[in-house]
Amino acid sequence: MAGKLRLGVLASGGGTNLQTLIDRSRDGSMAAEIVLVLSNNPGAGALKRAAEADIPTACIDHRNFDNREEYDREVVAALKRSRVELVALAGFMRLISGAFLEAFPNRIINIHPALLPAFPGLHVQRKALEYGSRFSGCTVHFVDSGMDTGPIIIQAVVPVLDDDTEETLSARILVQEHLIYPRAVQLIAENRVRIEDRKVRIEPPISTPNAALCNPPLNG
Numbered sequence: 001m002a003g004k005l006r007l008g009v010l011a012s013g014g015g016t017n018l019q020t021l022i023d024r025s026r027d028g029s030m031a032a033e034i035v036l037v038l039s040n041n042p043g044a045g046a047l048k049r050a051a052e053a054d055i056p057t058a059c060i061d062h063r064n065f066d067n068r069e070e071y072d073r074e075v076v077a078a079l080k081r082s083r084v085e086l087v088a089l090a091g092f093m094r095l096i097s098g099a100f101l102e103a104f105p106n107r108i109i110n111i112h113p114a115l116l117p118a119f120p121g122l123h124v125q126r127k128a129l130e131y132g133s134r135f136s137g138c139t140v141h142f143v144d145s146g147m148d149t150g151p152i153i154i155q156a157v158v159p160v161l162d163d164d165t166e167e168t169l170s171a172r173i174l175v176q177e178h179l180i181y182p183r184a185v186q187l188i189a190e191n192r193v194r195i196e197d198r199k200v201r202i203e204p205p206i207s208t209p210n211a212a213l214c215n216p217p218l219n220g
């Protein structure tokens with residue numbers, strides 16, 4: 001179909017978020033077509049998922065490059081060849097260089113398994129548990145030059161339970177990741193997302209002013 005947003009997905013791992021983006025693009029709930037799946041890791045499950053869905057893949061192994069700039073040049077060239085309009089990082093375990101950001105200004109998004117700005121970086125589900133947070137969740141944000149610091153598009157909140165392990169909390173968060181990532185792409189595809197300073201505005205606005213969660217609950 002003409003007019004669909006051309007999406008490139010970068011993934012290093014198993015690719016469950018990629019799978020969700022594939023599924024939502026195919027069931028019509030996300031007006032984007034994944035035109036390229038690119039990985040730095042030849043063994044990435046994401047590459048297998050893409051191949052099974054007949055989506056073009058590229059593997060550019062970072063170990064074959066001397067520095068990040070050279071590596072990113074190749075990645076940008078591959079994305080441009082596929083005429084990618086929006087880049088979605090889905091478990092892509094690489095920092096993005098300035099030249100990559102300049103090639104796709106405000107056109108790179110990432111999903112992070114914590115409620116930013118709390119817990120940027122790695123192993124964040126464990127960090128939320130160790131800290132004793134009562135809530136955690138996930139964030140889709142634009143990528144800027146910082147580590148998980150870009151403007152926030154959408155977040156989902158989950159409770160942290162007393163008997164949670166890193167695995168159970170991660171699984172609870174992942175369920176929400178699979179809901180909010182396609183939603184963020186859809187909002188961008190509908191051209192409803194604006195960045196003002198470091199804030200994202202959704203147009204027309206949608207809000208839930210009385211939405212509140214307590215953990216533990218107020219009663220019980």
Ligand code: GRF
Pocket residue numbers: 011013014015016017018090091092111112113174177
């Ligand atoms: C997800 O938790 C995502 O938030 C993080 O990396 C993980 C990727 O998982 N950035 P998957 O490969 O999509 O299953």
